[in-house]
Amino acid sequence: MLKPHINPLSCLHKKRPRFSFALHFHIKTRALSTKMAPPKSWLPIPEDSDFSLANIPFGVIISKNSQNFKRPAIPIGDHVLDLKAFTEGNGFSALASFPSGQFSVFSQPTLSAFAALGQETHNLVREYIQDVFSETTSHPEVLKDNPALQKEALLPKHETKPQIPMQIGDYTDFYAGYNHAFNAGALFRGPENALQPNYLHIPVGYHGRASSIVVSGTPIIRPSGQILHDPAATPKAPIFSPCRRLDFEVELGCFLCESNSMGTSLPINSSAEKAIFGYVLLNDWSARDIQAWEYVPLGPFNGKNFGSTISPWIVLPSALEPFRASKLENTTELLPYLQESREDTVYDISLSVDLTTPEQDTTTISTVSSSNLIWSFPQMIAHHSAGGCPMNVGDFLGSGTISGKSDKELGSLLEMTEGGKREIMLAGMDVRKFLKDGDTITLRGKCGEGVGFGECTGKIFGAVQS
Amino acid sequence: MLKPHINPLSCLHKKRPRFSFALHFHIKTRALSTKMAPPKSWLPIPEDSDFSLANIPFGVIISKNSQNFKRPAIPIGDHVLDLKAFTEGNGFSALASFPSGQFSVFSQPTLSAFAALGQETHNLVREYIQDVFSETTSHPEVLKDNPALQKEALLPKHETKPQIPMQIGDYTDFYAGYNHAFNAGALFRGPENALQPNYLHIPVGYHGRASSIVVSGTPIIRPSGQILHDPAATPKAPIFSPCRRLDFEVELGCFLCESNSMGTSLPINSSAEKAIFGYVLLNDWSARDIQAWEYVPLGPFNGKNFGSTISPWIVLPSALEPFRASKLENTTELLPYLQESREDTVYDISLSVDLTTPEQDTTTISTVSSSNLIWSFPQMIAHHSAGGCPMNVGDFLGSGTISGKSDKELGSLLEMTEGGKREIMLAGMDVRKFLKDGDTITLRGKCGEGVGFGECTGKIFGAVQS
Numbered sequence: 040m041l042k043p044h045i046n047p048l049s050c051l052h053k054k055r056p057r058f059s060f061a062l063h064f065h066i067k068t069r070a071l072s073t074k075m076a077p078p079k080s081w082l083p084i085p086e087d088s089d090f091s092l093a094n095i096p097f098g099v100i101i102s103k104n105s106q107n108f109k110r111p112a113i114p115i116g117d118h119v120l121d122l123k124a125f126t127e128g129n130g131f132s133a134l135a136s137f138p139s140g141q142f143s144v145f146s147q148p149t150l151s152a153f154a155a156l157g158q159e160t161h162n163l164v165r166e167y168i169q170d171v172f173s174e175t176t177s178h179p180e181v182l183k184d185n186p187a188l189q190k191e192a193l194l195p196k197h198e199t200k201p202q203i204p205m206q207i208g209d210y211t212d213f214y215a216g217y218n219h220a221f222n223a224g225a226l227f228r229g230p231e232n233a234l235q236p237n238y239l240h241i242p243v244g245y246h247g248r249a250s251s252i253v254v255s256g257t258p259i260i261r262p263s264g265q266i267l268h269d270p271a272a273t274p275k276a277p278i279f280s281p282c283r284r285l286d287f288e289v290e291l292g293c294f295l296c297e298s299n300s301m302g303t304s305l306p307i308n309s310s311a312e313k314a315i316f317g318y319v320l321l322n323d324w325s326a327r328d329i330q331a332w333e334y335v336p337l338g339p340f341n342g343k344n345f346g347s348t349i350s351p352w353i354v355l356p357s358a359l360e361p362f363r364a365s366k367l368e369n370t371t372e373l374l375p376y377l378q379e380s381r382e383d384t385v386y387d388i389s390l391s392v393d394l395t396t397p398e399q400d401t402t403t404i405s406t407v408s409s410s411n412l413i414w415s416f417p418q419m420i421a422h423h424s425a426g427g428c429p430m431n432v433g434d435f436l437g438s439g440t441i442s443g444k445s446d447k448e449l450g451s452l453l454e455m456t457e458g459g460k461r462e463i464m465l466a467g468m469d470v471r472k473f474l475k476d477g478d479t480i481t482l483r484g485k486c487g488e489g490v491g492f493g494e495c496t497g498k499i500f501g502a503v504q505s
Numbered sequence: 506m507l508k509p510h511i512n513p514l515s516c517l518h519k520k521r522p523r524f525s526f527a528l529h530f531h532i533k534t535r536a537l538s539t540k541m542a543p544p545k546s547w548l549p550i551p552e553d554s555d556f557s558l559a560n561i562p563f564g565v566i567i568s569k570n571s572q573n574f575k576r577p578a579i580p581i582g583d584h585v586l587d588l589k590a591f592t593e594g595n596g597f598s599a600l601a602s603f604p605s606g607q608f609s610v611f612s613q614p615t616l617s618a619f620a621a622l623g624q625e626t627h628n629l630v631r632e633y634i635q636d637v638f639s640e641t642t643s644h645p646e647v648l649k650d651n652p653a654l655q656k657e658a659l660l661p662k663h664e665t666k667p668q669i670p671m672q673i674g675d676y677t678d679f680y681a682g683y684n685h686a687f688n689a690g691a692l693f694r695g696p697e698n699a700l701q702p703n704y705l706h707i708p709v710g711y712h713g714r715a716s717s718i719v720v721s722g723t724p725i726i727r728p729s730g731q732i733l734h735d736p737a738a739t740p741k742a743p744i745f746s747p748c749r750r751l752d753f754e755v756e757l758g759c760f761l762c763e764s765n766s767m768g769t770s771l772p773i774n775s776s777a778e779k780a781i782f783g784y785v786l787l788n789d790w791s792a793r794d795i796q797a798w799e800y801v802p803l804g805p806f807n808g809k810n811f812g813s814t815i816s817p818w819i820v821l822p823s824a825l826e827p828f829r830a831s832k833l834e835n836t837t838e839l840l841p842y843l844q845e846s847r848e849d850t851v852y853d854i855s856l857s858v859d860l861t862t863p864e865q866d867t868t869t870i871s872t873v874s875s876s877n878l879i880w881s882f883p884q885m886i887a888h889h890s891a892g893g894c895p896m897n898v899g900d901f902l903g904s905g906t907i908s909g910k911s912d913k914e915l916g917s918l919l920e921m922t923e924g925g926k927r928e929i930m931l932a933g934m935d936v937r938k939f940l941k942d943g944d945t946i947t948l949r950g951k952c953g954e955g956v957g958f959g960e961c962t963g964k965i966f967g968a969v970q971s
Contacts, residue, residue: 262892338804
């Protein structure tokens with residue numbers, strides 16, 4: 040399954056990337072091709088925007104006109120609706136079914152209080168905002184015909200800065216991308232032993248470092264750490280050095296909106312799916328050389344905790360509903376606590392990876408569907424809580440690296456370069472085995488017309504001299 | 506180094522345990538025997554109390570007379586000083602060097618705000634409280650001669666209930682107990698390959714689950730999970746079952762009081778030691794069968810996240826200063842970022858483990874010095890942050906299981922029973938390989954006269970039927 044080599048010429052080269060990958064790659068486009076056009080708005084929304092009325096994700100921003108106080112917000116086209124200003128300007132006055140006391144959730148510096156109100160409330164607010172912005176809104180007085188509130192609450196996106204959207208309690212990273220797990224395992228142990236005996240029975244995961252999760256745009260400083268300069272030498276003697284094998288990982292992330300008390304669980308077909316607030320893109324930056332030396336026997340540590348970047352806008356399950364897809368087939372008989380009542384419990388989101396060099400040449404180095412998972416998030420949640428582990432509102436789960444089967448669909452440089460054995464070619468006659476200082480990685484996720492995740496971007500800065 | 510067998514008769518049997526282990530075991534008693542008696546108080550303090558004026562640890566309580574609102578507190582003998590009530594009753598009026606605005610930290614539901622003020626302030630407050638309670642206090646008007654404030658702020662300990670003392674951000678568990686690492690490794694891979702090649706170079710650790718940390722006294726529900734009923738069968742087929750190999754682990758835990766921003770570190774000889782707020786006992790309950798099946802390749806997960814119990818009172822480094830001890834010798838040449846300017850960077854705390862059966866028979870099954878570590882907490886902190894991982898006030902670090910070299914000094918049942926191969930004998934003619942429902946494990950830690958940690962206790966309750 041691991042391809043013998045990467046065809047470096049298969050990579051796309053372009054300056055100033057746009058959402059053009061779907062035109063160039065033969066990827067699954069079920070969602071793109073079969074979904075209806077998003078409802079029209081009185082607010083001009085660019086046709087290629089991820090943030091049409093069909094989306095309505097939630098995030099947190101700061102802006103100059105609000106003295107940089109954090110507040111919840113919704114991106115719509117090239118604008119952002121400041122939910123604190125919208126609430127204070129009686130924007131929710133026509134939403135009778137939402138108890139007025141609850142609107143204080145939009146004065147919080149994170150979305151955690153809003154998330155805790157549950158999926159029904161999230162959908163109520165989403166549908167109300169869809170109506171408020173609709174060309175044929177039933178409440179034009181709220182915003183369409185209210186220039187004063189527009190001025191207060193509807194900000195040009197470029198005047199705002201997204202923040203970490205949730206108060207993150209714990210972060211867990213899974214390993215549900217079958218193709219990645221196989222590729223990475225084959226590199227270390229050969230294709231016959233690529234997967235551990237537990238892999239098809241259990242959604243393998245590990246506890247990550249919540250404090251290292253940062254929002255798109257945050258600089259990533261190359262970590263230093265113990266690395267084995269010469270793995271063959273005896274005795275093994277590490278050096279302390281800036282990471283020489285710095286990598287990205289394409290993942291989907293998921294924020295929780297439900298809790299369970301210690302000793303109880305979130306069962307798969309009743310609670311696990313309801314526990315999902317929404318999804319973001321996740322770049323789980325990885326220091327492969329630090330990780331290789333440190334990870335036995337207790338798992339990844341400093342190779343993974345120097346920064347993990349998420350996209351700022353949390354896309355609700357209801358916005359992704361039209362893009363449901365089947366997970367990868369697993370013929371293993373699952374234990375009942377992992378059996379789902381339906382198979383289409385993942386999503387077909389077209390994920391892409393752009394690498395921009397310090398010279399500003401951009402190459403799309405991968406495009407892969409997020410449906411390449413052998414475990415769904417509800418399965419991950421059911422497993423995580425099966426032994427009584429308390430999950431909390433704001434907890435964050437990563438899918439694990441998502442790779443497809445072809446060499447154009449790989450979710451990490453580790454896989455593209457076969458562990459650094461070969462180079463990939465980039466625009467500007469440049470090449471890479473791993474990331475250089477000054478490189479920028481930009482993940483994007485597009486589901487269909489008007490529904491996407493925006494950018495998840497991070498630039499590498501040189502290691503701090505110690 | 507792993508003893509061929511446990512002598513079951515070496516275990517002590519007793520009902521109603523008291524701090525009597527030092528009389529029965531040949532443990533290091535440097536601290537106990539050489540330290541001065543604690544200063545005398547006008548408040549009667551039992552002679553064997555862990556909470557003399559030489560200690561003054563910090564915690565958080567609820568009590569009926571404060572409508573169960575959480576507030577910081579200090580245990581003194583059989584009393585607890587409610588710091589919120591003490592502050593509101595002008596108890597700190599004689600502490601001129603403490604800016605009055607900062608006393609709001611004692612109105613918080615956790616100690617995190619107080620911790621963030623730094624070690625100098627912690628010590629200032631500790632010394633002030635020592636003086637206020639001293640027989641020869643220089644400020645008798647504050648509390649000694651102030652029955653009204655005594656009534657408000659000085660509560661009988663049994664009328665209060667300790668809480669989780671900090672807002673825990675992230676939790677990391679290390680593996681610094683050399684003897685345990687060796688014993689556990691020898692069980693899995695034989696004594697020749699007991700330790701991984703990285704073990705003596707790097708303080709190995711893994712990210713734990715912050716949400717599962719609970720305070721002493723919290724019930725522990727036996728987890729269910731995937732276990733391999735017959736590890737020899739092919740193909741391997743797990744079952745879902747209540748854990749059959751439930752274990753405890755004796756550890757020392759440490760709360761942080763400093764932060765570093767992402768990309769920077771807490772260097773070993775300047776910042777790492779100052780980043781320590783204080784210490785607690787930690788019982789890292791472990792489901793050995795769940796852990797054995799799940800842990801490759803990414804480390805422990807559900808085998809460790811169903812509950813980890815800490816003792817409630819955070820003992821400051823200044824209280825432990827007289828009990829400094831040298832770490833275990835490591836002849837490996839360490840990289841400079843791990844080299845300490847002194848060797849006595851761990852503590853000689855006499856840790857003990859009592860197992861109480863459902864029939865209320867108590868056996869002290871282990872007594873071990875906390876100096877059995879090959880890495881100090883400053884080394885763990887320096888390593889954790891060396892790659893730029895952001896550490897925060899309230900983060901919690903575990904030492905890893907602490908075992909001594911003899912069979913009376915083992916920190917887990919896994920070691921005592923050689924992986925369940927033999928039984929240990931208990932009082933009441935009972936035996937154990939692993940823990941039964943209804944068993945209670947109580948850890949204690951005593952440094953010297955008047956300085957100890959109190960109890961870290963948890964009782965096992967039957968698995969929830971699913």
